Amino acid sequence: MKIVAVLPPVVELPEPSPGYLFNVERAYNLHEYFASKGHEFVTLSDAKESLEPHLADMSIFICSPFYPAYLTKELINRSPNLELAVTAGIGSDHFDLEACAARNITVAEVTGSNVVSVAEHTVMQILILLRNFIGGHQQAVNGEWNLPKIGAYAHDLEGKTVGIFGFGRIGQRVAARLHPFDVKLIYNDPYRRKDLEAQLGVKYVSFNKLVETSDIITIHSPLTDKTDTLFNRDVLDRTKQGSYIVNTARGRIMDTAALVDSLKSGHLAGYAGDVWYPQPAAADHPWRTMPKQAMTIHYSGMTLEAQHRIEIGTKAILDNFFEGKAQKQEDLIVEDGEIVSPSYKIK
Template sequence: MKILAVLYPGERAEEEHPEVLATAENVLGLRPFLAERGHEIVGTSDTGEEADAQLADAEVLITTPFWPLYLDEKRMERARKLKLVITAGVGSDHIDMEAAGRRGIRVTEVTDSNVVSVAEHNVMQILALVRNLIPGYQQAVAGRWDVAEVSRDAHDLEGKTVGLVGLGAIGARTALRLKGFDVRMLYYANHRRSPAEETTLGVKYARLDDLVAESDVICLALPLMAGSKALFDRERLNAMKPGSWLVNTARGAIVDTDALVAALESGHLAGYAGDTWYPEPAPADHPWRTMPRHAMTIHCSGMTIEAQRRIAAGVEEILRAHLEDQPLPSDYVLVDPASS
């Protein structure tokens, strides 16, 4: 059996950085496990013609939201042997789920594998914006020392209102980590938490429009789906409090690209941070790279060493079940045509 893994590039990673598992060279540390069972794994960081050529005779595809292979129906048509897709991470919007179901392809992801890592990234980027970290860092690199210039846009997080859009695993862990900052937390989600859960997390439910109008900081923690694409468009961005901040480690397409640039250039928003872009990897001329008042990173929030270990373990568990013709772990399954 052939398994194709489309992962980060990492030259000489197998020799020099064996702990960085999610590279095309290290293929999540799966080679010994698969070789013992007589199976081949091919790693590539190409998401174009080479990936298509390798996918043509692969039974299993391993992909990732951090370096995605966009798997649409056209690609599935050429992948005649494909039976299983594994997202090495959380978030599978780069896969056409309906097309996979029609073609009898099972789709899985390693649920909860990197939620701690992303929640910590959320808090870090909230603080980077509110405390105006990036200009202070840039002064340090440039050899400058203008405290007034940095401090005029630096604030305490304590006492601010933080709005969480989405309160799933990542949103909930973000809330728990923010409790210690003595902030007021509002949340909006399709499904309300119980009163006991709200008390534990320190959050209060609000309608989305109210959350947007009242929040000093908004953190997006919801999946990309039909109802959330461009959810923060020009109108909603303009409805945010003047001088507020927006953090998005969810999906880049939840925010309108050009409208965000305009909101930052006008000064309506005090800053934007996150690590998700559209498309990914972001091209060199993506406007978010050069817009003012940003604290963007590449899509790395869920790729800590600990998260990669959890992801690798989950992928191996899914593969083991598939190879032994056993039921896949139910909490990892997104599409299972056999059960529908």
């Protein structure tokens, strides 16, 4: 059986990192795993150019949302032996899920593997934006000491209204981490969680109220037909003057050009996140040079601890597949010809 995985190329690190697993060489320690089972394991760093020779006979395909390979309907139809597509992480929108369902290909992801990592990254970026950290840091590096230039645009988080769009595992952990800051927490999600509202100090509101009343909006929704470019020019125009947005969900939830224009006009005071579209982002992607931003590459869920959890979870999915056991229901996105994940069933 042939298994194909798309992972980043090997690069020389400034210092050794024995815990780093996310490249074609380490591959979450899957080389040893598949060798022990007698399967052929191929790792690629460029899906567009290198995947072609393997379509005809690959049975399992593995990739990551941080370095995604876009498994389109056309590629799926040219992969007659494909039985299982695994997201080594969370978020399987880089697979054509309807095409997978039509071909009865199982799609699974490692649910929960990086929720802590992404939640912490989100809180960090909220504080970086509000405290104007980037400007202050640049002055420290450049030998400047212009306090008014930085302090004039720095804010406390306490007392602000934080709107959480998407209240799944990550959104809930963001709420838990922000609660001690004495903020007003509101959320919107297709599934209201009354059981958690008192515990986490959050209040359910409509999408429009969240957009129009939040000082900070943090996005934790999956990318679906409904959320694709949901934050378009109209929605961004309805956000509060001087508000901030943090997006660690999916880049395509934002309208790329509308976001740039809103920041340039001064309507939005800042934007941060680590998700782009497509990924990896081109060198000339407009978000790299737009003002008032604290963007990072998509690494929020790739801490060394998260990589270890992804390794364990990916191997568990593969063990179940090889042993003919049922997958954990929470890991399943597509099964038996149907999209079964509640997140991706929403239209």
